[in-house]
Amino acid sequence: MICCLNPHCTQPNHATLSPDCPTCGTPLEHRLRGRYRPLKLIGRGGFGRTYFALDADRLNSRCVIKQFAPQTQGTKSFLKAVQLFEQEAVRLHELGEHPQIPTLLAYFEQNKYLYLVQQMIQGRTLHQELAAQTTYSEGSIRQLLEDLLPVLQFIHDHGVIHRDITPSNVIRRKVDQKPVLIDFGVAKQFSEAIRYEPGTRIGTEGYAPIEQLRSGQAYPSSDLYSLGATCLHLLTGCKPEDLYSPREGRWLWQEHLENQGRTIHAGLAEVLNFMTRDLVSERYQTAQDVIEDLNRLPKLEGSVPGWVSNQSGQSLFAGLSQPPLSGPGKKAGMAMPTTSLPTMPDSPPSAQPDTDLSTGRATSGTQPGRKSKGVSGQSSAERLGGYPSSPPSSGSTKTSGGALSGAKSLGAEPAQGWQLLRTLPHQSWVTAVAFSAQQPVLVSGNLNDTLCIWNWQSGDLLHSLKGHARGVNDVAIDRQGQLLASCGDDATIKIWQLGNGTLWHTLKGHFRDVTAIALSHSDNLLASASEDGTLKLWNLKKGTLLKTLPSLAGMLKTVAFANSDQRLISGGLDNTVRIWDIQAATTLNVLTGHTNTVNQVAVSTDGQLVASASKDRTVRLWDLATGNLLHTLQGHTQEVNTVAFFPDDRQLVSGSSDGTLRLWNSQDGTLQETLPAHVNPIHQVAVQSMGAVIASASADKTIKLWQWLG
Template sequence: MICCLNPHCTQPNHATLAAVCPTCGTPLEHRLRGRYRPLKLIGRGGFGRTYFALDADRLNSRCVIKQFAPQTQGTKSFLKAVQLFEQEAVRLHELGEHPQIPTLLAYFEQNKYLYLVQQMVQGRTLHQEIAVQAAYSESSLRQLLEDLLPVLHFIHQHGVIHRDITPSNIIRRKVDQKPVLIDFGVAKQFSEAIRYEPGTRIGTEGYAPIEQLRSGQAYPSSDLYSLGATCLHLLTGCKPEDLYSPQEGRWLWQEYLQHQGRTINPGLAAVLNCMTKDLVSERYQTAQDVLDDLQRLPKLEGTVPGWVSNQSGSSLFAGLDRPPLSGPGQSAGLAMPITSLPPPAERAGPTSKPISQSGSEPASKPVLDSVPSRPVSQTPSSPQVSKPSSSSPAATPNSGTSSTQPSSSRSPNSGTPNSGVPSSGPATGGGWQLVQTLAGHQSWVTTVAFSAQQSVLVSGSLDDTLRIWNWQSGDLLHSLKGHARGVNDVAIDRRGQLLVSCGDDATIKVWSLGDGTLRHILKGHLRDVTAIAIGSSNLLSSASEDGTLKLWSLSQGTLIKTLPGSAGMLKTVALTDADQRLVSGGFDNTVRLWNAQTAQALKVFSGHTNTVNQVAVSPDGGIIASASKDRTVRLWNVATGALLHTLQGHTQEVNTVAFFPDGKRLVSGSSDGTLRLWSSQSGTLKETLWAHINPVHQVAVQTNGKLMASASADKTIKLWQWQG
C-alpha cells in the first residue's frame, strides 16, 4: 500500500503499489528521500497534509510526515507559513530529545515541497479525550499538571515558549498514558522578536492570554495561562470562552462546577486561578512555582504521585523522566533568561522560593493563602524505577547474574547514606553499597568527576553551578558560579590542579581546583558545549551542538584546531592514544574516530539506532564503549572497527558509560534509574544497582576502582563503594 503525495489529490489513500496514483495520475513516491514510505493521509490543513509512514532505515518504525504544500504562493501569508513550518523543525530539533516531546527525524525538500518527519505518538489528543468521556476528576487534573509542568519547565529552560497549548496539542500517549506536547509551529525563542503588526494574533482563542492576542508578546507565564485554561476545559467540559465573563472580567468556572453539584479543593482552585490571571505580573512566573504550590496540597486518596517530596523541600522536577541535559533538545544558548521577564507585583506575606536562574534572585510570586504551608512528607508506596516488562526490550540470555530490586518503601532523602534510594544489598558483605548521598544542588545534577590526586569530587548542575566536595566526609568545599546557563560536563586534569566545565552558555571555563578561581573562559563554539575531555598532555577537547569538535591548549586557554565533527549535534567526546586520536558521538547515531593532528575521520562505527549519548575508551585504548538512546551499550574494537558486544538490559535510554581502571569492567547509567555493571570481555551483566528514582545522567569511577559516583535528575550524587 502506498499513498499519493499530490496535495490536490482527492483520494490519496490506495491499496496499491502501482507506479502512478489511480485517482490523479501523479507518479507515486514509494520512498521519500529513499527511506520514508508514506502509507496513509491522516490530516490536512490550509498549508499542507500529514501522512502516516514507515521508516525503512529504522526497521520500518512508524513516523509522521508533514508536507508543506500551500494553495497559493508569493503572498505574505505564504512566506509566513514557510517561516512557521521551518520554525517547527528547528524547535523539534532542539527539544525533541525530551520523552514527552516528539523527536524530529528529518527535514528536507523534495519535488518542490518541504517535508518534516517526526516520531509518531500513538494515542488520543485531550480534545478527543474530553469529547468521548466525562470531565476530568480533581485527581486526574492534578496528575496531568504534575506530568505536564516539568515539560514546560524543560522548554522554558531551553529558551522556548510554546504559545499554543490547548487540548488539541496534547496527546495522551497510548503506551504509558503520559501527555505529550506537540505542534511547535508557533513556538518562539525568548531572544526572537515577539512583537508583530497590530492585529496579529498568536495562539488559540480562549486558551491564549491577552498579551498574545493583543500584540503577540509571550512569556513563560503565557504558557502557564494556556495550560490553566486547558485544565478549566478538562475539569468542566466547557470551552474556556464559555467560562469567562467579559462584563465582570473574571472566570466563572467555579460557579459552573457548583451548578453541576461538584466541589474542588480550595488549594487547587487557587492554583488554577493564579495560572489564569489576566495580568502577567499576577500569574505564576515559572512552572516550578506551580509545582511548589501543588506540593503543599494534601494528597488525594488513591493517587500515585510522580515525585517524591523530602524534608529539605526538593523540587517536584525530581519525578521527571528526563534524558541527559547535555544532549539534543537544548537551545542555541541565545535565549533571554527568564529573570528578564516582567517581575510580578509585590505581595504581602511569605512566599515559597522558586529556583533562581543564572544565579539571580528569584522573583516573588502570588501567595496562595488556602494552600497548606507544610510540605508533603509521604513517599510513594511503589518505586518509581521502571522495570523490564513485555513492552521493553528483553535482556539477552547472558545479560545478568545479579539484580537487586528496590524495596517497596522509602524514607525521605535526608542526605545521609542509604536515604532516598533503595539499597543495593545488605549493609555488609560483597557487592556495591551506597555509602553517601550528596545533596545541595537546586536542579538536576548533570555531571560528576573524581580527582585522581585528592579526595575531591566535582559536580555540575542545571542550576548553573559547580560544587566541589570532599567525598570522604561529604563536606561541600566550594560552590562555583560562572556559567550563565546549565552546566553539561566537568573534567579534572591528571595533576588535580585544574577543573574544566562547559555549559549551555556556549562557553568552556577553566578553574583552579584548589581555590576555585576562574583562570580562562574559552569561547568559539556557536551553540551549547555538551562535552569536554582532558588528555594526558596539555590538551583539552570539546564537543558542541554546533556540530564541531575543538582542541584547546589547557594551560594557555587558546584554540588550537577545529574539527568538522559529523552531521547533526555532537553529544560526547573522548581522547585516546596520548591525545593523538579523538572519539565522538551524537545525533547521527554513529561513533567516529578522528586523527587529532590531521582532523581526518579514521573510522565510523555504525550500529546504534538512535542518538549516541556518551563514549568512553578503555585504559589500554583498545575498546570504545558507546551509550545510546536506543537503550544499549555497544563495545567496539578500535583497531578493526568490529562490534564486540551489544549490552542490553536497560529499559530506557542509556545516558552514560565509564570503564574501570582495569579495563575489564564498565558501568552504565540510564534514565531507568539504574546502574549496571558489565564485563567488557564477555559482555555479561554482573550487577544491577537500583540507584536513583530518576534518570542517571552521568557516572564516574574513582582511580582505585572501588568507588563510583552517580549524578541524577533527583538533584543528588550517590557514592557507591565496593564491599568485596
C-alpha cells in the first residue's frame, strides 16, 4: 500500500504496486528521502496535507509527514505560510525533548515541496473524545489542567507561545492516556515582532483571546485563555462562542451547567473564570500561577459511601461523662444540680490578622489567585461584619417600650445568674459552634478552614479536623452525637464521624459558598443554604442530592427544619423569612418585616415559633402556623448575627456585632439579661441540651462558655 503525494490528487490512497498513481498518473514516491514511506492521507488543509508513514531507518516505526503545498503561491499569504511551516519545524526541534510534545524527526525539501516529519502520537484528539462520549466531568477537567499546564509552562519557559490550543490540537496518547500538545504551526517566539496585516486572524475562533484575533499579539496568558476555553467546551459540550454573551460581556458556562443539572467545585470554577478573562492583565500571567491555585483546592475524591455507625477506631470521647448540668431553660421535671465554678481563664488574645503557619503569610480575607471575592466582592471576614468601635457598656438595657424592670447586666462577681465558665482560644475568627447532646463535646468552625472538637467541661482541645479548602461557615451535630456536618466557602458540605474524626463524605452541588446547614430531626436529611441562591436537600445515608429548591431571594444565609421535617425555613439578602414545603419544593409563605438581611433563623423545639436575627439590629418572633409577627425584640446596637432557643422554648438568646449576648422571654418578647460577652462581633451562639450552658463564637478568636448559676 502506498499513497500519492500529489497535493491535487482526489484519490491518493491506493493498494497498488504500480509506479504511477492510478488516479492522477503522478509517479509514486515509495520513499521520501530514502526512508519515509507514505501510506495514507490522514488530513488536509489550505497549506498542504498530512500523511501516515513508516520510517524504514527506525524499524518501520510510525510517523507523521506534513507536506507544505499551498494552493496559491507568490502572495504575502504564501510567504507567511512558508514562514509558519518552517517555524513549526524550529519549534518542534526546540521543544521535542518534552514527553508531551511530538519529536521532530526530519525537515527537508523534495520535488519542490517542503516536508516535516514528526513522531506519531497514537490516540484520539479531545475533539474526537467529546464527539464519542458525554461531556467531561469535573475530575476529568481538573486532571486535564494538571497534565497540560506543566507543558505550557515548559514551552513558555523556552520563549514559545502556542497560540492555537483547541480540543483538536490535543491528543490523548493511547499508551498512557497523557494529553499531548500538537500543531505548533502558528507558535510564536516571545522575541519575534511579527505584525500581521489588518484582518489576519491568528488562532481559532472561540478559543483565541481578543488580543490574538485583533492584532496577532500573544502572551503566555493567551495560551492560558485558550486552554480555559477548551476546558469550558469539554465541560459543557458547547462551543466557546455559544458560552459567551457579547451583550453582557461575560461567560455563561455556569448557567449552561445548571441547565444540565450540574455544578462544579467553586474553586475550580473560579480558576476557569480567571483563565478566560477578556483583559490580559486580569488573567493568570503564568501557568505556574494556575498550578498553584489548583494545588490549593481539595484533592480529587472518589465515591464515598454515606455515613455509617462507628465500628472501629479509638473514640475521641472515651471516658467522657454525660453533661450533668441543667439551667433556667430546662424542661419541666428536670433536676438542677448545683456545680462549683471553675477558675476563670486568662484574658482572650486580641484580634490579629490570620497567618498561614506553613507560609507565614496573612490569610484573612485572601484566596487563591490573588483575586477578589466572587460576585459579592466580599471575603468571608468582610461578610461577617466589622469590629465595633468600643466594647459594649454594662449599663441598663432598654427594649422598645423603655427601661425593663428587673433586667440586669453581668457584674464583676454576681451571686447568681449567668457566669463566664471559660474561654476557648482559637487561631482565627470563630464562625460556627454546636454542642453534642450526648457528651460534653463542643465543635467550632473557623476562618482558617479548621474544625475544633473540645471537651467543654475541661476546656481541652480533643482534635482538629482539616478538610475544607476555605473558611467554615456552619456546623451541626446529630442527636446521637456520632455525626458532624460542616460547610464552608469552598462550596462543599463535609460529613464526619465525630467519634474518630474520619471524613466520610463530601457533598458537592452548590457552585458558591455554602453559608448554612441543618440536620433533620430524624438525622436522615441535611438541608443547605448557599450564596448561589438555592436550598439543597441531601440524603445523608446515601450521600446523594435529593432536590434543589431555587430561591427568588438571592443569596441565602440560613436554613432550619420545622414541622417534623416537612418544612424548611430560610432567610437571606432579600430581608424576608421564607417557609418551604419540602415535598412540593414550593414556597408556602413569605414573612416580611425586616428592613435588612436575615442572618439566621431558629425554630422552637415545639415547632410553633420562628426567631429571625437580622442586620436591621432586631430579632423578630413569628407564629410558624400563621406567619404572623408576634414580637420585635430591640436592644442590640449593631446587626444581630445569631439566635437560638432554649430547650424549654421559654427563652432565646441572640448575639450581635455589638459584642453582647441578650436573653429574651419568648412569650412576651421582654429582655431578661444582657451579657457584655465579647469586644468583637459574635457570629454564632449555641445552647447546651440541658439549657445550662451558652457558647458564643466571636471574631475575637474565642468561644466564651456561659454557665447558669441559680
